Amino acid sequence: MVKYILRRLAQSLIVLVGVSLLAFSVLFLSGDPTYLYVNEHASNEAIAQVRHKLGFDRPFHIQYLDFASRAIRGDFGISMRYGQPAFDIVLERLPATIELTLVGMFVAVIFAIPLGVIAAVRRNSIFDGGTMLFAMLGQSIPDFWLGIMLILIVGVQWKALPISGRVPILEPLFAGEFAQLGATIGDAARHLILPGVTSGVWSLSRNARLIRSSMLEVLGMDYVTTARAKGVRESLVVLKHAFKNALIPVVTIIGLEFGFLLSGDIIVENIFAWPGVGRLVIFAINQKDFNVVQASVITLAVVFVGLNLFVDVLYTWLDPRIRYT
């Protein structure tokens, strides 16, 4: 087990080195990155000056090593727009993004399980057909359009829920300000509903389909037939014999799900004016604030890799067969 964790840890480190290299070299895609920092009418001398000041006149590998060694210490340079360290700005926005991702995950998993299980047990019923139609639609609807429609109908027409902004939950929770949290949690939850649903619907649809098909497969297995033949109650067969095994493929994709939701939230945050890293990164791109862009991209990648590592280790602990493959 320890050996396995160490190996996975080493792999994650290699991945992070790769990601940092990618995030850094993206700047060079258009040739000389100096042009990203000057305006169209700059003179050649001015451009050369900026190039030297930003260190772009050094060899590529020196620049990367410099970048990486600073990045490890959380130093991504100063944001040109905010005049603060880029990493601090990203960290400030991170709780909002994590909060949204967790709610999206909740939507994607909690609703998918009963829908998928019931659809499989009542195969070919109206419920099954309806759920699968809904799932098909859910996988075809663009999340940003769903968000806009929710704003239009639930927010503007019905005036039922807030359509933008956020009331923090994670920050007071970790600061231990429970009294304040208690006072605002209702409002915070209301602000989370529309973005959370928008973020989770695609995965919810995918998971419902996945759980249904894996339940159907398991329900056709010999040991389920045996259980039925022994006279075990149907509800017990479904929940105890079939459901547990049907969950295995679902758990497998949950690690990847986080990354998927995390990147999907870049769009959701922009629709609902959610003050997270996704909104920040798009804003930074439009402002050509590339230090913030790099800091955001690498921070999100670290969160993603960390979560994957955690899920993998947890999964191995649950199902020891994987360690040896």
Next chain:
Amino acid sequence: MLDRMRRSLLAAKFPIFGLAILLMVIVLALGAKWISPYDPNLVQVEDRLFPPAFAEGGSSAHWLGTDTLGRDVLSRLIYGTQVSLMVGFMAVIVAGTIGVSLGLIAGFFGGWIDDVIMRVADIQLAFPFILLSISVLAVLQARRGFEANITTLQRLIPLILTLGVAQWVTYARMARSVTLSLREKEFVEAARAMGDSKASIIFRHIMPNALAPLIVLASFNVASTILAEAALSFLGLGVPPAIPTWGGMLSESRELLVSGVWWLATIPGLAIMITVLSINLIGDWLRDFFDPRLRN
């Protein structure tokens, strides 16, 4: 095979529906010049914000209404099919070509070649693909001011390449796993004994066996790429503003949501959803068709 395909397709209703819609979209894209009632970029300020013809206050001059600049929504919608389809299909071709080639090579040769290719794949998987596209496009977009005038397709190339390169990993993994399972099979052994070249073994003996799952994967991937293009255009990153796109139309609609201008937000979204749904339906059918367990 083709005959069986035709019969299976005719037996199922949903994929027929999907195929019909997709064909219609393709016709619209190819014939946009002749079909669309107006120039999609024609600004008629006096006609601004007409609702669709079927709604109150609508005019039959603009069936689906007009936007803030008085541009005809139907015409923009029709021209939008070009970008969606072009990017959707071409990015998948790019992703498939890179992914399948690398996957076949990794699976067939094994050893350090396999290690290197699959580690690169891992790195890319750890980089959420929209994030990768965003960072690449951001840099390319920032440079845009320095470029001279170029054609629509040329403007789309960065987006197509970005979406293609961002998605090769799944193809590589699938092609590799099929190759691994076939490498030691008798027919490959026989081809090797007959003195076939490595390239011939890979492309003539192994690849045809991997084709079915790859086609299924590609069909779903076209759908998800169209969604991704729309999302990037929505964020203002995908396609330059002068080219009408569904995602771009949606993005422009947002400011007017609260003032009750519903058609600008509803119509392009429906177009995206119906197109993606039809491709997904076809993909679903292809998957069932190629799955021998479901064959009776």
